[in-house]
Amino acid sequence: MLLTITTTATGTTVASDLGYLLHKHPDRVQAFELPVGTAHVFYPESDEQRCTAALLLEVDPVGIVRGKRFGGDGFALAQYVNDRPYAASSMLAVALGKVWGTALKGRCPARPDLEGAALPLTVAVPALPCSGGVDLVRRLFAPLGWQVRADAVALDPEVPRWGDSRYADVTLTGTMPLADALSHLYVLLPVLDGAKHYWVSTDEVDKLVRNAGAWLGSHPERDLVTRRYLKHQRVFVAEATERLDALDDVAAESLQPEPTTVGDGVEPATPLVRLRSAAVLAALRDTASHRVVDLGCGEGALLRELLADPAFTEVVGVDVAAGALERAERRLALERMPDSVRARLTLRQSSATYRDRALEGFDAVVLMEVVEHLDPDRLPALERSVFGHARPMAVVVTTPNAEFNVRYERLEAGAMRHPDHRFEWTRAEFGQWASAVAETHGYAVELRPVGEVDPEVGSPTQLALFRRVDLRPDSTADAGLTSEGGAA
Structure with missing residues (x-):
């Protein structure tokens, strides 16, 4: 050779x-x-x-x-x-x-x-x-x-x-x-x-992400490369894909140039990933949720925020990739976590598109930057499993606003923020989807912007807060759609 x-x-x-x-x-x-x-x-x-x-x-x-x-x-x-x-x-x-x-x-x-x-x-x-x-x-x-x-x-x-x-x-x-x-x-x-x-093992996943993480995520043949490199071992392919997807926020935000200077008394812009987590936590607190499922938790970024607030008495992190959960354990340092905090956390391997009885009866389910990674024909399965079967008191969904993509200077016209995104919705499309889900499953929904609102294209991320109608004081009212924090 x-x-x-x-x-x-x-x-x-x-x-x-x-x-x-x-x-x-x-x-x-x-x-x-x-x-x-x-x-x-x-x-x-x-x-x-x-x-x-x-x-x-x-x-x-x-x-x-x-x-x-x-x-x-x-x-x-x-x-x-x-x-x-x-x-x-x-x-x-x-x-x-x-x-x-x-x-x-x-x-x-x-x-x-x-x-x-x-x-x-x-x-x-x-x-x-x-x-x-x-x-x-x-x-x-x-x-x-x-x-x-x-x-x-x-x-x-x-x-x-x-x-x-x-x-x-x-x-x-x-x-x-x-x-x-x-x-x-x-x-x-x-x-x-x-x-x-x-022999291909989880070590090969580490090698792939370490050596190709800088370029594989945006490669048009990413799926083929991942499958072949890992010899079509589905568990390892899923883990590698999840780890590449975990770069989503970093990849998207890096499209915008960093400010060259910050004037006296002017705070640097807060990263979108932090604004998103803060918006999700605010929505959960608005619904007085205490028992929360982070569905599609990845490596545990939101789990850390939830555990930092004692008001969230039970936190369940769910992901389809076992490797992501293992990395969440390491990132959260479970072995050094105080017993009182560790007792509030459960990590569970499961899928957002299949019914899991263990996820029923919780106050809230969070789908933070999850839906856009599903093929559109899998969305009805997610809707049934979350809104139809799990039926929490509240559901919080965040997803990119496709209209805002024109503000990312280095993102090509018509391109999506991450190569694994199957779609990205405009504000109208997200609102139509949210309204239909709410009406079908007995929820009222409120749309909220996340990040600075551009007068022409809206905010970079959009959030939908769903609340079960039968648990509201006015439970006889129809499920409705509100926008920008408006009243139902």
């Missing part, structure tokens, strides 16, 4: 600086023993104008089988006759992570001025398996800023009628920090191969 990275001189760097970034001296040939074989790093060329680093992985397929590293039928012919020594598979990605691990993290203590520097790079992988065809190579790398040349390799050049093989000769050209380029290769080589050679 062979991979080469070439750079040329820029106005601020010389090409041989690549050796500092890779932490491998251009004048030396180095070898590294790995469980699957031996990795060699060397420089076919290195001077001030042009430098190429090569990673060559020698794989011993017979030794791998004899070592029972892959399991399965050790006598099967495919264990001995295969493309492992030649094609750039997940083994090459592992080798990259081992021998260039510090470069992958973007660290360069010897030359800190090179950290994060954008370099002109050319990456060549002459034999890349493409489970999905050469077009998939373009779909994966082009959105990351690469110019992609992917030429299918013929099964046999002497017999054209046999057609193309599943391999491609790939060249990537782009200008970016070396760490970014390595992260793309580390994640996408196994995705293209489609056959990771090692």
Whole structure:
């Protein structure tokens, strides 16, 4: 297996600086023993104008089988006759992570001025398996800023009628920090191969989020990358998706430029995520709720706020992803939490779209930035499970206001705030949905803005507070819709 990275001189760097970034001296040939074989790093060329680093992985397929590293039928012919020594598979990605691990993290203590520097790079992988065809190579790398040349390799050049093989000769050209380029290769080589050679566990979720969290969330092929990288293990795919979705607020708010200065006596703007939590807490207090379910709690940001207020005597955090609940445990530091506070909290794995009797009878259910992550055809199931079966005294729903998106300067026209959003409602659309749900299930609903209200496009987030009509003093009244805090 062979991979080469070439750079040329820029106005601020010389090409041989690549050796500092890779932490491998251009004048030396180095070898590294790995469980699957031996990795060699060397420089076919290195001077001030042009430098190429090569990673060559020698794989011993017979030794791998004899070592029972892959399991399965050790006598099967495919264990001995295969493309492992030649094609750039997940083994090459592992080798990259081992021998260039510090470069992958973007660290360069010897030359800190090179950290994060954008370099002109050319990456060549002459034999890349493409489970999905050469077009998939373009779909994966082009959105990351690469110019992609992917030429299918013929099964046999002497017999054209046999057609193309599943391999491609790939060249990537782009200008970016070396760490970014390595992260793309580390994640996408196994995705293209489609056959990771090692056991996939929750550690692989951590690796995916750590190495691709900066770019995978907005990648148009995010779902395909996640599924293939995690070998279609549904539990791990759900966990990875949830962790990427947890970046929703950060991604959306980063679209707006930070203020360059803050004048004397002028407070900096409060982040939208905090305004949203405060609005939800205010709505819960308005309904005198004490026993609250945070449905779709993620990593527990709202749970922390609820536990900080003794008025909320029972708090249940619910999420479909077990990994999200595990991270919520860590973030909330349950092992160090006072017993009196810990007794008020329950974490539960469940789904917003299925009936769960354990969630019935609570004062309030919160759906904070949840509904937009569901496919529209799943909304009726959520409505039945929350409003029809759980039937809390109150339901609080927040969701982005699509009209406000034009105020995010770096958000393209027509784009949504997060790639996992299945939809984003305008104020009128949200009001129509809320009114229909209230009428169907016997609730009155009040719409509230969250965040500074723009006179033209409204607030960045919109909130609906539903209250059960049969529990109101005027329970004989019809379920109604109010807006901006108006009376029913």
